[in-house]
Amino acid sequence: MDLTTYVDNLRRDLAVAAEAGGDEARELAERLTAPLESAVRLTLFNALSAAADEITSDLAPGSVEVRLRGGEPGFVVTPPAHTEDAEDEATPAPPAPETDEGAMSRINLRLPESLKNRVEEAAAAQHLSVNAWLVRAAAAALDGDRPRARPHGKVGQRFTGWVR
16 A cells, blocks of 8 residues: 555645745745654554554454555455355354343353363354354253254264254
């Protein structure tokens, strides 16, 4: 991304504003614009970095980075990884359960680290927050919408499947 256009526009705007102050103000503005160019570029780069951070928080687990190459910023976009099968991608996520916003409650939930990691992966795969995923999973389990795997067979043999 070339910042020269933006820096030149600022320089022109400063010159126009200085014209109102007379010749001394115009000359001062001309003397200040050259040393201020690097500060202006740095400020623009910082603004672009802040915007990329904000976009990244909305894209998570994807990301947007601003990198400086040859004195000019460039963007690197990393889309969220899709680990789902094509069939899973075609299936939309189930709607969030109906809730009364005024009746929200907070609970503390302790999970083994391995289960917590699996929950986070499952939520990310469905592009949901962990909280939204857990709410849907709890609602599905309580409403009986989601079948559960149950072992069958003799001791030493294990069969799994979906039952209602």
